[in-house]
Amino acid sequence: QKPAGQTILTATNPHRSLCRVRVRNFAYCCRSAEVSKAESPEVWGSLALASSKPFDQNCGQAQNFFLSIAASAQFSDLPAPSASCTISANTSTKGALCLSPFGQDLALCFGKTCHGTGDTNPRIEGWQKPAGQTALTVTNLHKSLCSLWVQNFAYCCRPAKVSKVELPDIDGSDADIAEDNVLV
DSSP states (O other): OOOTTOOOOOOOOSOOSSOOOOOOSOOOOOOOTTSOTTTOHHHHTTOOOTTOOOOOOTTSOOEEEEEOTTOEEEEOOOOSSOEEEEEEEEEEEEOTTOSSOOSOSEEEEETTEESTTOBSSOEEEEEEEOTTOOOEEEEEOOOSSOEEEEEEEEEEEEEOEEEEEEOOOOSSSSOOEEEEEEOO
16 A cells, blocks of 8 residues: 555665676556556556566466476466466576476476476477366476576366256156356
């Protein structure tokens, strides 16, 4: 909450010595208290910080985040039923000793179900998420020397649409109802 009369936004470096902080694509949005989120979702929904901590955003905006060596980020907002998922990102390795990284950058997993043996700059469409898995884990596959900068990371998992189909009355009772899963 911005205090009344405050007109300057200040960002400070908490590392007092030896560290420089580079901030890219920093965005902010301040609106009058009279405007509610419901009245202006496009403005409130557009806030994105360049190098923020990863956050749950199923079918939302792309985000950028940093994974240290062998680190993981977990996104725990996926629907429980089986779902079709789209995942995309741009990855780049970072580190003073990370001169020629080897292998894929990321592991993308729903529990123990992973997408192949890894991905670099993934562009995945129609990957089936198993029922019951509600989290996507993104892991830096570089076990030494290389941190990972993940940019424009977006994921969207939509459950199969359930439609009801009426079956003919073959046993003399009311019409039977069957559920059929149809992907949207």
